[in-house]
Amino acid sequence: MAFDQVDALKHAVAVHVETQKSKHAISIAPLMSKRSQQVVYLNAGGPVWAVDWYQPPSTPPTSYIALSAHPTVSSANGDVVVPNHSYNERYDGGNVVQIWAVSAKSKQPNSSLVLSIPHNGAFAWSLKWAPHVSACLGVLAAALGDGTLHLYRILHDQSYSMVGTYQDPHSSLLSISWSRTHPYMFLTGRVDGAIHMWNVQEALEASINDVVTTPSSLAPHRRYEDGTFLPIGYEISVVCSPYRL
Known part of the structure; x- marks a missing residue:
């Protein structure tokens, strides 16, 4: 997919990187990468x-x-x-x-954009890979701006399938943390301070076994919210305990 066909990246421009060791600035086109010495630079098309x-x-x-780039506009x-983006x-x-692949097969590492997953959520507040994976290359959770x-x-062939989706009716999700001890569980933090626990075992197993061809409707397994309904701050970071309790 060409970057100028994506709404958020229509105004993406080349970036120029200057280093102490290079005599000339390195110019990198949108959604491309270049290597200088032992460093690889990526141009994601935006912040x-x-x-x-x-x-x-x-x-x-x-x-x-x-990764996900925030949209840019032309003034x-x-x-x-x-443009400014507010949590609420x-x-x-x-x-x-x-999805960028970074190869370290030689003494000269390189990187390339291998997959672009389209969505209409404007940008991502959080992206997290699952630490436990089977029957595929990886599992990725994305909390989007909508x-x-x-x-x-x-x-493994660098394609993808949508396992499941969830639309929060009241708020937006800002952070994600996968469990290190349970392969199907993760936490999310919401704008209003609520924390949700998820168990996506059924959805993932159905997608692996090709039981369903459409994404599952996900729902929180547990909700931890302030009973006073008072604003308690944005949950921009959540962390699962590394220990099994």
Whole structure:
């Protein structure tokens, strides 16, 4: 998918990187990468808020980066600027979750964009790879700007399938944390301070066994909310305990 076909990336421009060791600035086109010395630079097409790194056990020489660029717009004088985004607002518009492959097979690492997952959630507040994976390359959870939660299976041929979706009727999700001890559970933090626990075992097993061809409707397994209904702050970070309780 060309970057100028994506609403959020229509105004993406080349970036120029200067280093102390290079005599000339490195120019990188949108959605491309370049290597300088032992450093690889990526141009995601806009400011990156959500990013997560994943090393699949099945492909040790290659790591994968999931990221999402915030939309940019062109100002009246032609400058490319980033509009302000508030936690307590919802946004929509075409964008993609970018999956980059980083190869370390040689002494000269390189990177390339291998998959673009389109969505209408404007951008991602959080992207997190599941630490426990079987029967596929990886599982990725995405909390988007329109209040939706998407769960993707990334396949070994670098395609994907949508496992499940959830639309929060009252708020937006800002953060995700997968359990290190339970392969199907993760936490999310909401704008209003609520924390939700999810168990997506049924949805993932159905997608692996091809029982269903449409995404499952996800729902929180547990909800932890303030009973006073008073604003208690944004949950921009949640962490699952690394220990089995």
